[in-house]
Each structure stands twice: as structure tokens, then as C-alpha cells.
Amino acid sequence: DAGVIQSPRHEVTEMGQEVTLRCKPISGHDYLFWYRQTMMRGLELLIYFNNNVPIDDSGMPEDRFSAKMPNASFSTLKIQPSEPRDSAVYFCASASGGTNTGELFFGEGSRLTVL
Amino acid sequence: KQEVTQIPAALSVPEGENLVLNCSFTDSAIYNLQWFRQDPGKGLTSLLLIQSSQREQTSGRLNASLDKSSGRSTLYIAASQPGDSATYLCAVKQGAQKLVFGQGTRLTINP
Numbered sequence: 001d002a003g004v005i006q007s008p009r010h011e012v013t014e015m016g017q018e019v020t021l022r023c024k025p026i027s028g029h030d031y032l033f034w035y036r037q038t039m040m041r042g043l044e045l046l047i048y049f050n051n052n053v054p055i056d057d058s059g060m061p062e063d064r065f066s067a068k069m070p071n072a073s074f075s076t077l078k079i080q081p082s083e084p085r086d087s088a089v090y091f092c093a094s095a096s097g098g099t100n101t102g103e104l105f106f107g108e109g110s111r112l113t114v115l
Numbered sequence: 116k117q118e119v120t121q122i123p124a125a126l127s128v129p130e131g132e133n134l135v136l137n138c139s140f141t142d143s144a145i146y147n148l149q150w151f152r153q154d155p156g157k158g159l160t161s162l163l164l165i166q167s168s169q170r171e172q173t174s175g176r177l178n179a180s181l182d183k184s185s186g187r188s189t190l191y192i193a194a195s196q197p198g199d200s201a202t203y204l205c206a207v208k209q210g211a212q213k214l215v216f217g218q219g220t221r222l223t224i225n226p
Contacts, residue, residue, distance in 0.1 A: 091159070104161065
């Protein structure tokens with residue numbers, strides 16, 4: 001398997017622009033997670049899905065952030081409008097069912113810079 | 116609220132040494148604990164996963180232990196190599212599928 005695939009790897013945009021990050025989880029995994037990593041706050045869980053359904057979005061910082069999972073093999077994280085403080089590395093991760101005991105697999109991340 | 120702490124934040128040792136990385140957590144009600152490796156500009160690679168009912172897991176030169184009652188885990192790296200240089204993160208899983216991460220230990224192995 002190719003692992004968790006994220007795109008783009010790098011994104012530089014200007015404040016106010018819309019940003020869309022994409023993720024393809026490992027085939028057969030039914031849990032998908034979006035994390036954000038910054039130097040100041042480390043890794044933070046933004047939202048996670050089970051069987052394409054959002055389960056917990058309490059980590060989404062504000063209404064400018066939204067995430068969707070239209071099918072089992074694709075998810076997006078959208079920021080609109082973007083702000084400089086959104087600059088971070090955004091990771092997607094997936095896991096198999098029974099994930100209280102399951103292992104989490106991460107993508108390479110999307111490094112976002114908002115000018 | 117679960118808090119995960121990794122000390123030290125950075126560690127530099129000569130090649131060939133055995134070393135231990137530490138992870139502590141405040142709430143012992145966990146499902147599992149996972150150790151990850153992160154190379155600069157890369158994602159997280161899972162190294163070892165210890166279920167709450169287990170005491171340790173081994174993979175090659177790596178050995179991770181878990182003591183739930185004291186809220187501690189250690190990652191032991193034997194015969195360290197320059198390729199082991201990376202940031203090592205531990206994370207504990209509690210209810211609601213959430214992983215709580217430590218801030219990581221940045222490890223440098225000097226040739």
C-alpha cells in the first residue's frame with residue numbers, strides 16, 4: 001500500500017485566500033484524522049471521521065475551517081479565509097476499525113504558509 | 116485533562132551508545148501508547164504500539180516499556196546509529212479515539 005497520501009506538500013498563499021488540503025487514507029481504513037502541527041502547540045487533533053462521518057470536530061479552531069469526507073478514499077480540509085496564524089503543517093492520518101487499540105498511520109503532511 | 120511530557124527536549128549522544136527516551140502521562144486510563152519517529156519535513160512514522168494490557172514491545176534495536184500505574188513509558192534504543200537522529204514522539208490514546216502527543220525529544224547521534 002502507498003500509505004496515506006496528502007496534497008499539496010507545500011502551499012504558500014496570501015491572507016484571505018481559500019486553501020484546500022487533500023488526503024487519501026490507506027485503503028480499508030475506516031478512521032481518518034486531521035492534525036495540525038506547530039512549534040508552539042505541537043500536534044493538535046482538528047477533526048476525525050469514522051466511516052466517512054465526522055465524529056468529533058471540537059478541535060477545529062473556528063468556522064473558517066471545514067472538513068469533508070465524501071467517500072472512503074478521500075477527504076478535504078478547507079480554510080476560508082486563510083490567516084497568517086493558520087501557517088502550520090497539516091497531517092492526515094488513518095487507522096483501522098477497533099481503533100481504540102489500533103495503530104495510527106500518518107501522511108507526509110501539507111506545509112501551509114499564509115502571508 | 117491528559118498531559119504528556121517528554122524529557123529531555125533534546126539529546127545528543129555519540130554513535131554506539133545505548134539510550135533511553137522518557138515519556139510521562141498524567142491520566143493512567145489509556146487504551147494504548149504509541150511511539151513515533153519524525154524526520155525533518157516529514158510525517159510521523161509509527162515505531163511501536165503498546166496496548167494498555169502490555170508491559171513492553173520490541174522491534175529490532177528498539178524496546179518500549181509501559182508502566183500505566185506510574186504513568187511512564189520509555190523507549191530504549193540499543194547501539195545507536197547516526198540514522199537514528201530524528202524527533203521521537205510518544206502519544207497516548209484515551210477515549211473518543213483521541214491521541215494526546217508529547218512535544219517530542221529531538222535526538223542527535225554523533226558519528
